[in-house]
Amino acid sequence: xxxxxxxAADRTAHxxxxxxxxLDGQFGEGYAAANPVLVASFLQSASIESAVLSxxxxxxxxxxxxxxxxxxxxERVCASLEYLKxxxxx
Numbered sequence: 001x002x003x004x005x006x007x008a009a010d011r012t013a014h015x016x017x018x019x020x021x022x023l024d025g026q027f028g029e030g031y032a033a034a035n036p037v038l039v040a041s042f043l044q045s046a047s048i049e050s051a052v053l054s055x056x057x058x059x060x061x062x063x064x065x066x067x068x069x070x071x072x073x074x075e076r077v078c079a080s081l082e083y084l085k086x087x088x089x090x
Contacts, residue, residue: 015046 002010019042023032032039 011050012043012047015043015050019043019046 016039019039020032023035023038023042024030
């Protein structure tokens with residue numbers, strides 16, 4: 001299994017390849033090489049998008065784990081309140 005750093009380097013290489021292919025495909029062969037700042041911007045955008053998607057996936061996974069337990073806790077609190085209702089409100 002690849003290390004985290006290896007996977008990050010592989011993703012970056014993939015983004016770089018896609019940036020060059022996309023820019024050259026849109027503006028003509030060699031455009032990416034002649035415009036490294038644009039390539040860097042493309043890579044930065046891809047990195048930001050990847051980070052957002054990773055955070056979103058982590059949050060979704062956490063919520064899938066936590067929400068069922070939260071629902072049970074809420075049910076218990078409601079049941080306790082129903083039990084105590086006559087004592088509290090007569």
